[in-house]
Amino acid sequence: xxxxxxxxxxxxxxxxxxxxxxxxxxxxxxxxxxxxxxxxxxxxxxxxxxxxxxxxxxxxxxxxxxxxxxxxxxxxxxxxxxxxxxxxxxxxxxxxxxxxxxxxxxxxxxxxxxxxxxxxxxxxxxxxxxxxxxxxxxxxxxxxxxxxxxxxxxxxxxxxxxxxxxxxxxxxxxxxxxxxxxxxxxxxxxxxxxxxxxxxxxxxxxxxxxxxxxxxxxxxxxxxxxxxxxxxxxxxxxxxxxxxxxxxxxxxxxxxxxxxxxxxxxxxxxxxxxxxxxxxxxxxxxxxxxxxxxxxxxxxxxxxxxxxxxxxxxxxxxxxxxxxxxxxxxxxxxxx
Amino acid sequence: xxxxxxxxxxxxxxxxxxxxxxxxxxxxxxxxxxxxxxxxxxxxxxxxxxxxxxxxxxxxxxxxxxxxxxxxxxxxxxxxxxxxxxxxxxxxxxxxxxxxxxxxxxxxxxxxxxxxxxxxxxxxxxxxxxxxxxxxxxxxxxxxxxxxxxxxxxxxxxxxxxxxxxxxxxxxxxxxxxxxxxxxxxxxxxxxxxxxxxxxxxxxxxxxxxxxxxxxxxxxxxxxxxxxxxxxxxxxxxxxxxxxxxxxxxxxxxxxxxxxxxxxxxxxxxxxxxxxxxxxxxxxxxxxxxxxxxxxxxxxxxxxxxxxxxxxxxxxxxxxxxxxxxxxxxxxxxxxxxxxxxxxxxxxxxxxxxxxxxxxxxxxxxxxxxxxxxxxxxxxxxxxxxxx
Numbered sequence: 001x002x003x004x005x006x007x008x009x010x011x012x013x014x015x016x017x018x019x020x021x022x023x024x025x026x027x028x029x030x031x032x033x034x035x036x037x038x039x040x041x042x043x044x045x046x047x048x049x050x051x052x053x054x055x056x057x058x059x060x061x062x063x064x065x066x067x068x069x070x071x072x073x074x075x076x077x078x079x080x081x082x083x084x085x086x087x088x089x090x091x092x093x094x095x096x097x098x099x100x101x102x103x104x105x106x107x108x109x110x111x112x113x114x115x116x117x118x119x120x121x122x123x124x125x126x127x128x129x130x131x132x133x134x135x136x137x138x139x140x141x142x143x144x145x146x147x148x149x150x151x152x153x154x155x156x157x158x159x160x161x162x163x164x165x166x167x168x169x170x171x172x173x174x175x176x177x178x179x180x181x182x183x184x185x186x187x188x189x190x191x192x193x194x195x196x197x198x199x200x201x202x203x204x205x206x207x208x209x210x211x212x213x214x215x216x217x218x219x220x221x222x223x224x225x226x227x228x229x230x231x232x233x234x235x236x237x238x239x240x241x242x243x244x245x246x247x248x249x250x251x252x253x254x255x256x257x258x259x260x261x262x263x264x265x266x267x268x269x270x271x272x273x274x275x276x277x278x279x280x281x282x283x284x285x286x287x288x289x290x291x292x293x294x295x296x297x298x299x300x301x302x303x304x305x306x307x308x309x310x311x312x313x314x315x316x317x318x319x320x321x322x323x324x325x326x327x328x329x330x331x332x333x334x335x336x
Numbered sequence: 337x338x339x340x341x342x343x344x345x346x347x348x349x350x351x352x353x354x355x356x357x358x359x360x361x362x363x364x365x366x367x368x369x370x371x372x373x374x375x376x377x378x379x380x381x382x383x384x385x386x387x388x389x390x391x392x393x394x395x396x397x398x399x400x401x402x403x404x405x406x407x408x409x410x411x412x413x414x415x416x417x418x419x420x421x422x423x424x425x426x427x428x429x430x431x432x433x434x435x436x437x438x439x440x441x442x443x444x445x446x447x448x449x450x451x452x453x454x455x456x457x458x459x460x461x462x463x464x465x466x467x468x469x470x471x472x473x474x475x476x477x478x479x480x481x482x483x484x485x486x487x488x489x490x491x492x493x494x495x496x497x498x499x500x501x502x503x504x505x506x507x508x509x510x511x512x513x514x515x516x517x518x519x520x521x522x523x524x525x526x527x528x529x530x531x532x533x534x535x536x537x538x539x540x541x542x543x544x545x546x547x548x549x550x551x552x553x554x555x556x557x558x559x560x561x562x563x564x565x566x567x568x569x570x571x572x573x574x575x576x577x578x579x580x581x582x583x584x585x586x587x588x589x590x591x592x593x594x595x596x597x598x599x600x601x602x603x604x605x606x607x608x609x610x611x612x613x614x615x616x617x618x619x620x621x622x623x624x625x626x627x628x629x630x631x632x633x634x635x636x637x638x639x640x641x642x643x644x645x646x647x648x649x650x651x652x653x654x655x656x657x658x659x660x661x662x663x664x665x666x667x668x669x670x671x672x673x674x675x676x677x678x679x680x681x682x683x684x685x686x687x688x689x690x691x692x693x694x695x696x697x698x699x700x701x702x703x704x705x706x707x708x709x710x711x712x713x714x715x716x717x718x719x720x721x722x723x724x
Contacts, residue, residue, distance in 0.1 A: 024498045025360015154498060155358055177558065191488045202703040205360075236666050237659075247653035258649055264634040271698075 012225035012289065013038070013311055015194040016189065017134060017148045019162070019222065022198035023208040024154035027230040029056040030196050032151035033292070034307035037061070040077035041308065044146040049130055050081040051161060057081070062301040070133065071210050074201075078145065084122035087129040089181075090121075123157075123164045124181070131184040155208045160189060162195075162220050194225030199282055201275035202231055210285045227286045229279055231295045235272050237265065245269075343692055343717050346623040347373055350593045352482065352492050352586065353623065356505060357597035357616075358607040359498030362628040365703045366597045367495035368396055368427070369713035372408075372706075375425035376713070379490035382481065386430040386474045386497055396427055403431040404454065406523045408706070416706040423490070433460075435473040444568070453568035458561045470497055471508030475583045475601070482586060506587065506618060509580035516569050516576075525567045593623030600630050600677035624692045626716065627681055631674040634667045644704045698718045 020032040036048035063073035068086030136144040152158040165184035169269040191198040199209035214224050252262040283290050355367040393401040405426045413420045444450040454528035598608035650660040
């Protein structure tokens with residue numbers, strides 16, 4: 001069984017292989033990019049892999065896109081967006097060894113068509129490529145990448161992506177594919193692998209996050225890392241402001257010019273409380289440590305840098321229950 | 337731009353509304369509330385989702401929605417203190433595996449071959465994993481539902497999986513056909529059909545160099561399975577093709593409308609424009625573009641108290657100058673966000689032509705039950721001011 005360098009820590013944010021999953025639109029790529037940047041900054045050669053998504057990570061990091069072949073886009077940080085076709089080529093080459101043979105057969109239009117009708121082959125070969133990079137060696141037999149972060153597809157497809165290796169291993173007849181699938185499944189299920197579940201504090205993203213947590217426990221056999229609550233709104237008002245706002249609301253009925261301010265404050269409070277309910281539901285339902293990332297004004301690389309720093313700040317409090325889980329900053333990891 | 341009458345007409349005259357858009361913009365809730373609006377106006381509507389996550393059940397406040405149509409019952413409306421619709425609304429979530437099995441059961445000519453196919457290892461995986469499988473089955477289901485005689489439907493609202501491109505959905509039938517039935521598959525299937533398996537002879541013969549090389553990659557048995565599966569599909573392709581053609585006509589019909597669902601975020605806006613362009617290119621009718629969760633304006637351009645006056649009010653209510661500043665900053669930040677979002681949407685309008693554009697304000701509550709869907713429906717289809 002191939003595992004990552006044995007010296008690597010299993011602390012969630014430092015795990016050798018980190019898979020970032022969650023509903024579409026919750027900021028998976030932003031979180032994955034920040035995780036990878038942080039690891040790179042700490043001196044670990046890190047590979048950030050995107051699974052068949054548009055070039056989002058490249059845009060987040062403000063670097064040139066890097067498709068199918070890992071490129072060092074920042075010091076210690078390699079980026080690779082995997083495509084089904086590119087992964088298939090690499091995977092086939094690993095087995096066939098000769099590019100000429102590969103080109104002759106796999107570049108054949110008819111063969112390409114035929115391979116498309118093999119279900120899950122795209123996910124399978126992409127996972128195969130991910131696995132290949134996880135055991136790839138540099139010149140001095142050092143592992144080429146000390147850390148890998150996989151930006152997984154959105155929920156439904158993530159489940160396929162993460163379960164395909166075990167499925168293929170279980171159903172495929174003995175042979176190259178079964179062996180390869182077994183190794184991939186072992187990597188996903190390894191003690192040095194963690195799956196982080198990203199959600200924003202809203203109804204459906206939290207529901208899907210909880211679905212992922214359940215799937216991880218019940219059938220994927222992947223170890224859970226952190227629950228990451230992204231875009232958590234900071235509270236503008238303190239509990240002690242309550243009575244003042246109540247009185248202002250009464251005044252607003254008489255003074256129309258005051259009314260919009262009070263309405264805006266009330267709406268903010270309502271949104272904030274609602275989001276806190278969802279955050280709490282995620283925390284209780286997932287039973288994994290929670291990391292809150294506040295809603296931040298930055299965009300692009302600045303946003304990634306900021307989140308990477310926030311991740312650093314909270315790491316030490318991993319085992320202690322944070323005071324209130326409030327979102328004023330990344331206050332720490334909330335143990336359930 | 338939001339002409340309530342035009343939207344109501346679209347809703348009344350459409351038989352199919354296909355909701356497309358990127359992920360995370362409330363597509364499923366929007367689809368459900370379109371179906372709800374139709375039921376309110378007395379029509380018999382169905383919302384069909386193919387999303388593997390259970391979003392629609394969440395939004396409808398139902399514990400679960402499965403492959404069987406379930407009624408959003410009158411008592412559910414009463415329980416939510418909402419008027420019972422004049423029409424009737426049902427919901428279903430397509431289970432892709434079951435849908436494939438249904439198609440095979442209905443269209444495979446030979447019972448023993450049918451059984452072989454249903455038990456083929458690759459077929460079992462095919463149903464969930466073949467790219468485009470979900471989209472294709474949604475189309476099969478759409479066709480079946482639109483032509484059914486029993487309990488006929490006035491409106492089917494189809495919620496599609498999040499996609500980067502409209503084309504993913506529209507081309508699903510031809511892609512699936514292409515993957516299952518092409519020169520290459522026939523060239524694998526023919527030797528298989530002659531002998532019931534890929535004979536050793538084929539592997540040995542020089543002409544099967546391709547098959548041998550692929551077998552090194554996939555293993556021989558997997559190719560056997562593949563040949564068996566493709567072989568069993570052979571008799572069904574004419575039916576596939578005929579239905580794909582019928583669905584294409586259905587999607588291009590004048591009583592089918594596409595609804596593009598997006599949001600005010602930049603990436604969602606770009607996706608909306610791209611969807612619109614592609615759908616138009618293909619001759620599809622885009623009935624509406626919906627921007628969900630748009631910020632609402634607090635102060636407006638001229639309103640706004642001067643700080644002194646506001647400090648007076650806050651002070652009289654027992655608040656500190658700091659609280660006053662936070663209240664002001666919050667209102668200003670909200671308006672800044674409102675203006676920015678409106679500016680972005682306005683900048684997009686020229687690319688959307690004469691398509692109806694609806695901006696749904698952030699409702700201040702999640703839409704996860706019938707009440708939420710009802711508010712969304714009223715905001716979308718009536719001229720009355722939205723309720724917050």
